[in-house]
Each structure stands twice: as C-alpha cells, then as structure tokens.
Amino acid sequence: MAAGAPRIFVSHLSGVAVFDPNGDQVGRVRDLVVMLRVGRKPPRMLGLVVELATRRRIFLPMTRITGIQSGQVLTTGVLNVRRFEQRPTERLVFGELLDRRVTLVETGEEVTVLDLSVQQLPRRDWEIDRVFVRKGRKGGAFRRAKGETLTVEWSDVTGFSLEEHGQGAESLLATFEQLRPADLANVLHHLSAKRRAEVAAALDDERLADVLEELPEDDQIEILGKLAEERAADVLEAMDPDDAADLLGELPEEDKERLLSLMQPSDAADMRRLMAYEEHTAGGLMTTEPIVLRPDATVADALARVRNPDLSPALAAQVYVCRPPDDTPTGKYLGTVHFQRLLRDPPYTLVGSIIDDDLQPLEPDAALPVIAGFFATYDMVAAPVVDEAGSLLGVVTVDDVLDHLLPEDWRETEYHLEEGVGADGA
Incomplete structure (x- = not known):
C-alpha cells in the first residue's frame, strides 16, 4: 500500500488471510501491534499478530509486509515462528484500544472507540490516523448501537496517549522516538546499566539493532547479554551482517555458537563466513547484503x-x-x-x-x-x-x-549532538 493510498479501517483486517510470495496462506490476522507516543502524536504501527494453522500466534513486523489489498495481507515470506510475546511499549489494537472510552478534546464528551484507521506513510512507516467513535452509552466495538457516530483525527481525542511525565521506559522511548540511532545510542550510553537494560528490552528488534550498531563494544555486549537468548538472536539477525559478526566475535565461543544455532540458517551462514576473515580486512569489514x-x-x-x-x-x-x-x-x-x-x-x-x-x-x-x-x-x-x-x-x-x-572511543564523544542531548535528557 503506497503512501497516499486510501486508509484501511482495522475492523476490515480482523481474520484476514496472510499469504507468502508463492500465494500459499500462512495464517490469519488476529491483532495489530502499535506503539503509543507522547502527547497526541498518532501511534506507530509495528506489525501484526498472525495465527498460524497450528494455532500458534506469531509477530509479523510491518517491514515484512509487502501489501494489504483486496482483503489479504502479502508478506516477504520470511516468518519468525516464535510465539508472540507483548512488550511493555506495545499495545494491541483489538485487545486494548477498541471499545475503549476516550474523551473528545473539543467538547470534553466521553465516547466509545468503535474502529481505527491505519495509513501508510513515506518510507513504509504506518500509523493510526483516525478514530471512529460513538457518542452515548458504552458498547462493544463492531456492534450496532444507538448514538451518533463520527470519525475524528487521532489528535482530537484523549485517553490513549502516554503522559509526558513519568520515568518508565515507555515514556523515555516515546520522548526520544525522533532521535537517529546514533543519537539514541549516545543517550543509552550515558544511562545507568539498569536503565539501559530497561530501555533496550522495550525497544522493538529493528530499532534495537540499529542502536546497537552505534554503541561502543562494551555496551553492545552488556545489552545483548541481558536479553533472552531467542530475542538476542532475533536482534542479531536484524543488524547489518558485518556489525552482527563483529559483535558475535567478541562473545565467548559457547555463547556465540548458541546464538548462531538460534538464528535462521542463512543468516548464521553469513555470520560464520564474515567471522572467518581478519577484522581489519575487506572481508572482515564487508556487508553481505548489497544490491x-x-x-x-x-x-x-x-x-x-x-x-x-x-x-x-x-x-x-x-x-x-x-x-x-x-x-x-x-x-x-x-x-x-x-x-x-x-x-x-x-x-x-x-x-x-x-x-x-x-x-x-x-x-x-x-x-x-x-x-x-x-x-x-x-x-x-x-x-x-x-x-x-x-x-x-x-x-x-x-x-x-x-x-x-577513528579512535576507539570516538562513539563516546558528543560532538554529533548539537542540542546536547545526554543523560540529563533522560
């Protein structure tokens, strides 16, 4: 679905079939996963909860969705079949946002959320942009009931978004959402080890992978070591192969082999091939994913x-x-x-x-x-x-x-943060 295409109401995605590039059905959509943001910014859509034929529910990132059209979802065919586990910063649309009581900003009137619409933005990002609500008494989403209905912008209601105050990892992530990975890495580097682990655990795999690539080696090893092994393998797969291979090369042999065994065979093969070269050679520096x-x-x-x-x-x-x-x-x-x-x-x-x-x-x-x-x-x-x-x-x-x-400690300098974002900003 290209930028500027008509919006899709989430009620139309419930139970929709998911297909791989060969046209084979891999499952059905059971929920949508979004991340709320500070203030009235629309939530970013992270992916779908897909139920396989085995009844197992897995997470399908939006980066692996090639199209939503004619009542079907098309994927790249690359699926991680590990069971879906909701993270602290994630919200389920069907399970948590629909049928919720929220307030219209203009009138202060309480309304019930019946549906939400999602739209694709440039760079393949997706967000919830509008809310379909019903005035009057509360009732179930998707159920007909008396009362005026209307569609409003996300910013026209309150009761969803994160509060600006608080020190939870959720609020911290929302506050620094617009930072480039290198700048967020600088923020993480200056946090306490406990706080750093909390934030890393709350980041989605793709974002954490981007940030890890920008962190000093010691921070990389510390964060990876505090993740569950299966998730650590997922994050390594999401990293650029050369960066992931460098990080794996710093781990004890037993830990390295265990993580490689949890990765997709093709990704693990790339890592092994890269680790066979000396670090400061073309083979050790290269990425294996050019066009x-x-x-x-x-x-x-x-x-x-x-x-x-x-x-x-x-x-x-x-x-x-x-x-x-x-x-x-x-x-x-x-x-x-x-x-x-x-x-x-x-x-x-x-x-x-x-x-x-x-x-x-x-x-x-x-x-x-x-x-x-x-x-x-x-x-x-x-x-x-x-x-x-x-x-x-x-x-x-x-x-x-x-x-x-560059000098080994160049990542620890803050010359690239003109606004002086650092530990105080957290």
Missing part, C-alpha cells in the same frame, strides 16, 4: 531496488551486476552501475550494457590502509569485494572504514 542484479535486469529494476528505504545511502549508491546465483557469494562479478548512471539512462536499458568495469574490486584480505586509499583515490562510498574465482563476496561501505580509522 545484486543479473545483467539482463533493467534500469527500472535497479531503481526499484535502490528505492528500498531500509538501505543505507552507501548501499543505495550503486548496484552490482553478477551472473547467477544472485546471493553472495554470487556468480561471476561483472561490474558496478552507479546511481547517477541509472538516472541518466532510459528505464528499459539493460544494466549489463552500462556497467563500470574499469575499477579493480577489493580482495577479501586487503588491509585497512589499502581500503582507505581506494576510497580516497576514487571518491567512492562503497567498494565490491571479490574472491579469486571472481565471485562477489560483499561490499565495504565508507562508514565501516571510518569506524575503524
């Missing part, structure tokens, strides 16, 4: 992949053309197509005809000074890593190079 296309893909195909909002700017700056297989390690690496070139050529142009094959790729054992020199010489933000057989192994991005060139 890989076959030579018969078109410029339109490439631009569609580049538009993925989950990609970092460095990974979105270019695509890598390889013969199949498309997953790293790929078939023969043919060359790179830069984003600017994609903008200059017609959409039907085959990427195999516009590749840049002049630059030599990095070897996996290339040392950090060689990598830094490559970036400085050719003004690149990402560089392919190719093995002796000519297969693309991964891509080194400039941010990972900087991480290893």
Whole structure:
C-alpha cells in the first residue's frame, strides 16, 4: 500500500488471510501491534499478530509486509515462528484500544472507540490516523448501537496517549522516538546499566539493532547479554551482517555458537563466513547484503531496488551486476552501475550494457590502509569485494572504514549532538 493510498479501517483486517510470495496462506490476522507516543502524536504501527494453522500466534513486523489489498495481507515470506510475546511499549489494537472510552478534546464528551484507521506513510512507516467513535452509552466495538457516530483525527481525542511525565521506559522511548540511532545510542550510553537494560528490552528488534550498531563494544555486549537468548538472536539477525559478526566475535565461543544455532540458517551462514576473515580486512569489514542484479535486469529494476528505504545511502549508491546465483557469494562479478548512471539512462536499458568495469574490486584480505586509499583515490562510498574465482563476496561501505580509522572511543564523544542531548535528557 503506497503512501497516499486510501486508509484501511482495522475492523476490515480482523481474520484476514496472510499469504507468502508463492500465494500459499500462512495464517490469519488476529491483532495489530502499535506503539503509543507522547502527547497526541498518532501511534506507530509495528506489525501484526498472525495465527498460524497450528494455532500458534506469531509477530509479523510491518517491514515484512509487502501489501494489504483486496482483503489479504502479502508478506516477504520470511516468518519468525516464535510465539508472540507483548512488550511493555506495545499495545494491541483489538485487545486494548477498541471499545475503549476516550474523551473528545473539543467538547470534553466521553465516547466509545468503535474502529481505527491505519495509513501508510513515506518510507513504509504506518500509523493510526483516525478514530471512529460513538457518542452515548458504552458498547462493544463492531456492534450496532444507538448514538451518533463520527470519525475524528487521532489528535482530537484523549485517553490513549502516554503522559509526558513519568520515568518508565515507555515514556523515555516515546520522548526520544525522533532521535537517529546514533543519537539514541549516545543517550543509552550515558544511562545507568539498569536503565539501559530497561530501555533496550522495550525497544522493538529493528530499532534495537540499529542502536546497537552505534554503541561502543562494551555496551553492545552488556545489552545483548541481558536479553533472552531467542530475542538476542532475533536482534542479531536484524543488524547489518558485518556489525552482527563483529559483535558475535567478541562473545565467548559457547555463547556465540548458541546464538548462531538460534538464528535462521542463512543468516548464521553469513555470520560464520564474515567471522572467518581478519577484522581489519575487506572481508572482515564487508556487508553481505548489497544490491545484486543479473545483467539482463533493467534500469527500472535497479531503481526499484535502490528505492528500498531500509538501505543505507552507501548501499543505495550503486548496484552490482553478477551472473547467477544472485546471493553472495554470487556468480561471476561483472561490474558496478552507479546511481547517477541509472538516472541518466532510459528505464528499459539493460544494466549489463552500462556497467563500470574499469575499477579493480577489493580482495577479501586487503588491509585497512589499502581500503582507505581506494576510497580516497576514487571518491567512492562503497567498494565490491571479490574472491579469486571472481565471485562477489560483499561490499565495504565508507562508514565501516571510518569506524575503524577513528579512535576507539570516538562513539563516546558528543560532538554529533548539537542540542546536547545526554543523560540529563533522560
């Protein structure tokens, strides 16, 4: 569902079938999971509670939903079948928000929530934007009853949102929701260990993964060690593979193997492959998830992949053309197509005809000074890593190079927080 598309009322999602990319039904929607925010800001939708055929209820993040249309939910096909467990910052729409008594801001009148509408925003974010309410006596959601009904903006009612005061992790997360991961990491670093663990436990997996990537190593290990093992494995899967591999490499062998055994086999294989390289080499710095296309893909195909909002700017700056297989390690690496070139050529142009094959790729054992020199010489933000057989192994991005060139304690400085957000802000 693209930004600007018609809103969907949640009552229409109850019991809707969920399908994988092959058209096979994997379950049905049983609830929606949202996170309330400070003041009157609309809640952010985190995902769906899906009931499988086995009656087990699992969590399906919005990042793994490709569409909601014609009474069905379409997914990427990647499911975590661990049983859903509600976290402190999460609210269930059907279970907690519907049939609730709230107050109209303008008149002070109490009304009953009958339904809520959700809408997709840019960058694939979803939020609840409107509330369908009934005046008069209380009654069940979805039940007909006497009394005037009306639809109002989320900000036009009170009784849902978090209060501004309080020191719970829930309020703290809402307060710092707009912070970039690096800035939130700085806040966490200056909290007490107890408070840091509380906030980390309340963050959703994707957000915690982003924040962990920005924390000093000691903080990473401390936070990961306080998570339940299954959740720790989920968070590692959500991290960039190179960052996750670095973190795993710092753990005792027994802990590392236990976490790897809990991860999806493909993700665990990526981690093991990355940990086989020395830390300060191209193989140790690379990520295994670049944009890989076959030579018969078109410029339109490439631009569609580049538009993925989950990609970092460095990974979105270019695509890598390889013969199949498309997953790293790929078939023969043919060359790179830069984003600017994609903008200059017609959409039907085959990427195999516009590749840049002049630059030599990095070897996996290339040392950090060689990598830094490559970036400085050719003004690149990402560089392919190719093995002796000519297969693309991964891509080194400039941010990972900087991480290893800067002093070890650079993350503990606050030069990037112009507003001085720190422990006092918590």
